[in-house]
Amino acid sequence: MKLSSLGDVLHNIPILWDIRSRFPNAQIDWVVEEGYVHLLTPLLGRDGFRGIDRIIPFGLRRWKKSLFSGKSWSEFFAFKAVLQEVNYDVVIETQGLLKSALVCTLVKKNHGAVVAGLANATEFSGYEPLARAFYNHLVQVPFRCHAVDRSRYVTCSALNLPLIDRSEKVQFYPVSYVDEIGIGKALKLQKPYILFFHSTAREAKRWANTNWVLLGKKLSDLGYLIVLPWGSTPEKNISNELSVQIPGSLVPSAFSIEEAFSVIANSALVVGVDTGLTHMAAVLNKPTVEIYSDSPRWKTEGYWSENIRNVGDIQKPPTVEDVTKAGLDLLA
Numbered sequence: 001m002k003l004s005s006l007g008d009v010l011h012n013i014p015i016l017w018d019i020r021s022r023f024p025n026a027q028i029d030w031v032v033e034e035g036y037v038h039l040l041t042p043l044l045g046r047d048g049f050r051g052i053d054r055i056i057p058f059g060l061r062r063w064k065k066s067l068f069s070g071k072s073w074s075e076f077f078a079f080k081a082v083l084q085e086v087n088y089d090v091v092i093e094t095q096g097l098l099k100s101a102l103v104c105t106l107v108k109k110n111h112g113a114v115v116a117g118l119a120n121a122t123e124f125s126g127y128e129p130l131a132r133a134f135y136n137h138l139v140q141v142p143f144r145c146h147a148v149d150r151s152r153y154v155t156c157s158a159l160n161l162p163l164i165d166r167s168e169k170v171q172f173y174p175v176s177y178v179d180e181i182g183i184g185k186a187l188k189l190q191k192p193y194i195l196f197f198h199s200t201a202r203e204a205k206r207w208a209n210t211n212w213v214l215l216g217k218k219l220s221d222l223g224y225l226i227v228l229p230w231g232s233t234p235e236k237n238i239s240n241e242l243s244v245q246i247p248g249s250l251v252p253s254a255f256s257i258e259e260a261f262s263v264i265a266n267s268a269l270v271v272g273v274d275t276g277l278t279h280m281a282a283v284l285n286k287p288t289v290e291i292y293s294d295s296p297r298w299k300t301e302g303y304w305s306e307n308i309r310n311v312g313d314i315q316k317p318p319t320v321e322d323v324t325k326a327g328l329d330l331l332a
Helices: 008-013 015-024 034-043 061-068 070-081 098-106 129-134 147-158 175-181 207-220 233-245 257-265 276-284 318-332
Strands: 029-033 054-058 090-093 109-118 137-139 195-199 223-227 269-273 287-294 309-313
Touching: 008 015, 008 034, 008 276, 015 147, 029 034, 029 137, 034 054, 034 061, 054 070, 054 309, 061 070, 070 098, 090 147, 098 109, 098 129, 109 129, 109 147, 137 147, 175 257, 195 207, 195 276, 207 223, 207 233, 207 318, 257 276, 269 276, 269 318, 276 287, 287 318, 309 318
Parallel strands: 029 054, 090 109, 109 137, 195 223, 195 269, 269 287, 287 309
Antiparallel strands: none
16 A cells, blocks of 8 residues: 555555565555556566556545545545455555555455554654554554665564565566666657756755756766756746756656656666656666755665665755766766
């Protein structure tokens, strides 16, 4: 049970592999907000690997916009019917929010089933204490806990397994899938390109526009095309503002989460702030520089690959020189 958002869903994926390696014949289903289903479809069983057996889309964000609509309620009951097609032995809820805890109550469970969730908040993460009332197995985790590690704490306790820590491989997508999406010609560009994910939902997490321009000019001088994606009108305006100042840069059309896999997989480098698409690049093991300006690096940093550089920290944004050095190191 990990409903949203983009980065949270991505950082929950390793527990799928953790469970599957220990219980290869288990049925593993995942409830997720419908907007993030594309993050999980590559994990459906393929190429001899039994991944997720069922992805169960949840439309809460859309339903909340029309609570009194018959269509919304009809879709909710259809969701409930699909969810209850299976009786479960274990329900793992790693988010600690009331909405996901309430979905746990809808699950059909076998006698003695474990419903595991967080017993406590972790620093800088959303947590709703009332959610604890809906679990029968509370898991205490460290106050400072990386998103991947937190999910592993809950999973291991729920399944009565020894704690899986950073000494064990962190895996996200099958290698064959990552190789496959890397073959395409994303954006149909001839020139090697570098993605700048400059925007995020919280303004304080952004890196200064002047820094992006200086970095863009340095990398453009080396022959790379700077691509400035966006996801909303304000973000598009920022991309356009940066593009005017970075020679030969490109502001592409909007692309979906599904299309983002290919766009990222075919880039030479990704530089981005602490946001979902930057984490997607790290998860895909692409050369990635993660910039932290007003969020703690320990919470989501990509620690599982030599292809990732994490720079800056909470209230300690990195300099242009820091980011340039990290990027050139990866491009070398």
